[in-house]
Amino acid sequence: MPIKYHDDFMEDVRVMIANITACKRKGDKVGAAKESLKLANARVAYYEQFLGMDSPHTNYAKAYREDYEKALQLRADVRDEAAEYGVYED
Numbered sequence: 865m866p867i868k869y870h871d872d873f874m875e876d877v878r879v880m881i882a883n884i885t886a887c888k889r890k891g892d893k894v895g896a897a898k899e900s901l902k903l904a905n906a907r908v909a910y911y912e913q914f915l916g917m918d919s920p921h922t923n924y925a926k927a928y929r930e931d932y933e934k935a936l937q938l939r940a941d942v943r944d945e946a947a948e949y950g951v952y953e954d
Contacts, residue, residue, distance in 0.1 A: 873910045877903065897946040901953065904939035911935050 880903040887895035911932035914924070946952070 867913055868910055873906070876906060880906065894949045894951060897942075897949045897951040900942050901939075901946045901951060904935070904942040905953075907935040908932070908939050 880899055883899045884896050884903065887893075887899060911928055914928040915932060943953070
């Protein structure tokens with residue numbers, strides 16, 4: 865799987881956050897939950913791509929591991945919240 869570059873990831877995040885905001889403004893809690901789950905999964909996937917990589921990323925290995933663990937925790941929280949609205953992953 866090709867590496868997702870930071871700028872591309874940030875653009876995807878910007879779009880997802882805009883979608884979440886739009887759903888919340890419309891009162892669409894289910895739509896916001898679906899988009900939040902999509903964002904949480906995107907974060908996990910982004911940081912997961914750096915796990916176990918050798919140079920040139922070795923100086924950042926600890927930071928990537930910590931970011932990955934935070935993304936996993938956030939995804940667990942988002943999954944719990946989404947489940948309250950009947951939203952589950954496929």
